[in-house]
Amino acid sequence: MPRGLNKLTAVSVRSLPAGKYSDGGGLWLHKRPDGGGQWFLRFTIHGRRREMGLGSVADVSLKEARGAADSARAVVRANLDPIKERDRQAREAARDVHMLRDIALDAFESRKAELKGDGKAGRWFTPLELHVLPKLGSVPVSDIDQKDIRDVLAPIWHTKADTAQKALNRLGICLKHAAALGLDVDLQATEKARALLGKTRHKIQNIPALAWPDVPEFYASLSDGSVTHLALRLLILTGVRSGPLRFARADQIDGDVWTIPGEAMKGRRDATPDFRVPLSTEALAVVDEARRLARGGFLFPSVRKGVISDATMSRFMERKGMDARPHGFRSSLRDWLAETTDAPHEIAETMLGHVVGGSVERAYRRTDFLEQRRILLERWALHLTGRGGLLFKIAAR
Known part of the structure; x- marks a missing residue:
């Protein structure tokens, strides 16, 4: 052992009074009056004397302090500042922790570009933001395992099954x-977590709907010309989903055809063509009324900004005491x-914007x-306005 090194012992580190004590080679122990202490290394780099903290005696043993001092002295011999090198390594490590x-x-x-309305409104992110990130957001993604996922989703796995499934699926995407x-x-990890969570006890319930004979009475009540009433009328007349309806723009309507961009259709892919919706005479009258209330190009603007929300229409029906x-x-x-017409299955499904048939069949069937x-x-519009509208047969060509 070189002279002047390793002057201290584990016993002396514990028993020495307050003061500064050299272990040799620039390693020092600073004991405080309260019994605690701090290791530091004195060194000279580029003609400048510096002191580098190596931790407290409560956390770093004498042996560990000597090892840290040896490593730092090796950096000095390479003509580098060990303090700056330690800071650089810490920054690199932080970058590696995602x-x-x-x-x-x-x-x-x-994924925003392919998420349609869910991307614009941030709804894709919501299940993660509400139920996963509060507990796992600050955890390095490499450290997350199935038990972490199980623990964070277990509280809602049965009570909010749909939300829990969305959170799990989106966590898998992450x-x-x-x-x-x-x-x-x-x-x-997500599939392992699914196995740990077990089968959900939640029973999926269909969204409540009015029986078709009762729709005309509700349609007639939508008569005040407000954005909410007009939006619900066009929704009922066309059978489209609320997303494309709420974001409907005046420039999407040419004559009696409303063209919904393919990316706005649920379940569609970028290569899917736009979806054309034929507008009945009644629907065109609703559109004309809506044009007078349009703002920013949107037919159904919100009172404040953007477009009417899905919740606005739902709450309107809820306030009327409707399920x-x-x-x-x-x-x-x-x-x-199904009950009043002889419309073929493929036409009836296309009415709702559903994809019908396999990829090969769709490749050969070019009609919409x-x-x-x-x-x-x-005919549906005639039914809604109390003028009959039954159609018993229509051919698929």
């Missing part, structure tokens, strides 16, 4: 996003088609049944 929240936000931003970034993650909700009018239309749907929606 927290789940950062990964989730990055995954959300990457893990795949992390893997694509080159991070070491367990891509099976049915806006989305349920799609079921009303589908039941009317626009003219047949035009006849059906005109």
